[in-house]
Amino acid sequence: MGNLLRVLNDKGGSVPKVNLFVDFEKAQPTDAEKAVYEKVAAVLERAPRIIDELGGYTGAGEQIREAISKPSNEDTQEKAWNAVRPLVLQLKTYYEFCTELETALTSILSVLCSADMTAMSHLEMHQALTKQLAEILDFSLKFDDLKMNNPSIQNDFSYYRRTMSRKRLESNDQPRTTGAASNSVEGEVDMRDDVANRMSLFYAHPTPLLNALSATTKRFVEMHSELPLENTTDCLSMVACVCRVMTENPNYYTRFENEETIYFCLRVMVGVIILYDHVHPVGAFAKNAPIDIHKSVKVLKDHSQKTDGLLNALRFNTKHFNDEQTPKATKTLLSS
Structure with a gap:
């Protein structure tokens, strides 16, 4: 595809290593x-x-x-x-x-x-x-x-x-009055x-x-x-990964004609993480989730001048953030 570069799809761990x-x-x-x-x-x-x-x-x-x-x-x-x-x-x-x-x-x-x-x-x-x-x-x-x-x-x-x-x-x-509307x-x-x-x-x-x-x-x-549930959750997690990679990698974000597209990607990444967290039984914050929350938060903090609201959205609009199973390091990272 002319508008899409697929370089690598190596699932060495639970998070797919995707450059897209x-x-x-x-x-x-x-x-x-x-x-x-x-x-x-x-x-x-x-x-x-x-x-x-x-x-x-x-x-x-x-x-x-x-x-x-x-x-x-x-x-x-x-x-x-x-x-x-x-x-x-x-x-x-x-x-x-x-x-x-x-x-x-x-x-x-x-x-x-x-x-x-x-x-x-x-x-x-x-x-x-x-x-x-x-x-x-x-x-x-x-x-x-x-x-x-x-x-x-x-x-x-x-x-x-x-x-x-x-x-x-x-x-x-x-x-x-006789003949009047029943309720004026x-x-x-x-x-x-x-x-x-x-x-x-x-x-x-x-x-x-x-x-x-x-x-x-x-x-x-x-x-x-x-x-299978995975058809939907894989789609959502893949979109989240793609959005993150495109804002991390200068080989990709330099291809944007408009700088605002970077913030568009970040908003979409957060939105799709929230959807994933509501749909998946375990959620997006589990250790084996196919979304790298730590890298996602890092890229948001790298653009902190416009992303404070997005960090709050991950904290307050997701379903599983406050679960006991959510790693303490993740909670600390998002709360700091």
């Missing part, structure tokens, strides 16, 4: 990838706009505080409600986009984890889909970081739900209760999208019982 260049900047789909690639691309093309919007999300905190402090003032109540409703519709759009990403991830895993070739061969033959997997993980880390650092998101949605419940109760208490507040309902419930659970999680993608990956494994 995947062109995350320019990889194009082969004919075999095109059907899945185009469906996923139609979803991912909206990702930059959503990150920009979420980054500029200011919320309705001022109006909500005013309404809470003056509960009998109808004007302040109406101002808060009118401020919150369009914001909640934005949050609904982001939630729906994230559910589309879950579907996209499943489509990609169906190809990259299929039994017809090894994980290494899949990355070699399906670079464009590997790039899209990386883009989903990159988006998820950016999305979750913006959400986690913006309490207005949960505050706005909580206020919306409380106000909607109150309006329904008030409407039910009012006498009904229904004209203000922006979503069904089941959607609101799912959104509430989604946004309540500190890192909602990574949590959702982890659950999606586990469901993929459960639904494809004909595939």
Whole structure:
């Protein structure tokens, strides 16, 4: 493959020694990838706009505080409600986009984890889909970081739900006129209760999208019982190793046209380690895991000016970091 250099695949230990260049900047789909690639691309093309919007999300905190402090003032109540409703519709759009990403991830895993070739061969033959997997993980880390650092998101949605419940109760208490709508507040309902419930659970999680993608990956494994678990975990661990090697080795990272691609690789490495840790029964921190956590942490610390959040993600968003079986040296390394 012109865009990929496969130098060595020597599994001398539990961690595969892999030198592999995947062109995350320019990889194009082969004919075999095109059907899945185009469906996923139609979803991912909206990702930059959503990150920009979420980054500029200011919320309705001022109006909500005013309404809470003056509960009998109808004007302040109406101002808060009118401020919150369009914001909640934005949050609904982001939630729906994230559910589309879950579907996209499943489509990609169906190809990259299929039994017809090894994980290494899949990355070699399906670079464009590997790039899209990386883009989903990159988006998820950016999305979750913006959400986690913006309490207005949960505050706005909580206020919306409380106000909607109150309006329904008030409407039910009012006498009904013959021929009138059974519930006058229904004209203000922006979503069904089941959607609101799912959104509430989604946004309540500190890192909602990574949590959702982890659950999606586990469901993929459960639904494809004909595939050995190793098909999925080998794919994830191989992507993690490739991302690490490409940021360690100047023969590879000097081939990037954009320096930001290095940080893209680091975000993807962390995202895929988190997925692996949630899917594998023992996790990514076990001594015999096929991911070199120590080298992964080292490369993050080598770029510490932009990776503090990624180190925290490994500590707080993984499933097995605090297990007794996690080596003490690993815990010390990540905590220092």
